[in-house]
Amino acid sequence: MKMQRLLVVLTLLNFGLLLFLLVPIGPASADATTTVLRGRALEIVDDQGRVRASIAVLPSSVQPTGERYPETVLLRLITERGRPSVKMGASEEAAGLTLVGPTNTKDTYAILGARGTVSSLRLRNEDGREQTIKP
Numbered sequence: 001m002k003m004q005r006l007l008v009v010l011t012l013l014n015f016g017l018l019l020f021l022l023v024p025i026g027p028a029s030a031d032a033t034t035t036v037l038r039g040r041a042l043e044i045v046d047d048q049g050r051v052r053a054s055i056a057v058l059p060s061s062v063q064p065t066g067e068r069y070p071e072t073v074l075l076r077l078i079t080e081r082g083r084p085s086v087k088m089g090a091s092e093e094a095a096g097l098t099l100v101g102p103t104n105t106k107d108t109y110a111i112l113g114a115r116g117t118v119s120s121l122r123l124r125n126e127d128g129r130e131q132t133i134k135p
Contacts, residue, residue, distance in 0.1 A: 052078050079103060101126065 041056040053076065060071045070091040077086035079102075087098040094115040101108030111122040124130040 046080070050078075050080065050082065052080070054078070 041054065043051045044053040046052050055073070055075050058069075058072045058074055061069050063069065070093050072089050072091040075086075075088040076084040078084050081103045083100070083103045085100050085102075087096075087100075089096055094113060096111060096113035096115075098112075099110045105126050107124055107128065108126045109122075109124055111120075113120055113122075119135060121133040122130070123132075
């Protein structure tokens with residue numbers, strides 16, 4: 001008989017604990033939203049898991065040629081075939097926007113850039129025609 005009482009008491013305690021854990025005690029605060037999303041990078045992927053857009057902070061680096069690249073914020077918009085068709089970058093030394101042609105092209109692009117006190121617009125077609133506009 002004592003064993004049966006113990007089992008009943010344990011069952012009631014477990015049920016009480018379950019109710020305590022499942023029933024919300026205070027009101028849910030849906031209005032408490034975070035106003036800033038923080039991170040080192042952001043990637044947007046499609047239904048197949050392919051990265052279609054990304055924003056990242058690239059650290060400064062020195063190329064094998066000795067050329068130094070400053071820390072840069074880079075936004076890429078990428079086609080379904082993986083080609084970055086739109087790139088926008090910004091650093092302390094320069095800023096630029098690059099638009100490239102579709103996946104089956106190699107040399108079709110437009111580059112709008114500002115480096116230091118100089119700005120330019122460079123246009124190139126797949127047939128090799130190119131024009132650079134500087135003020």
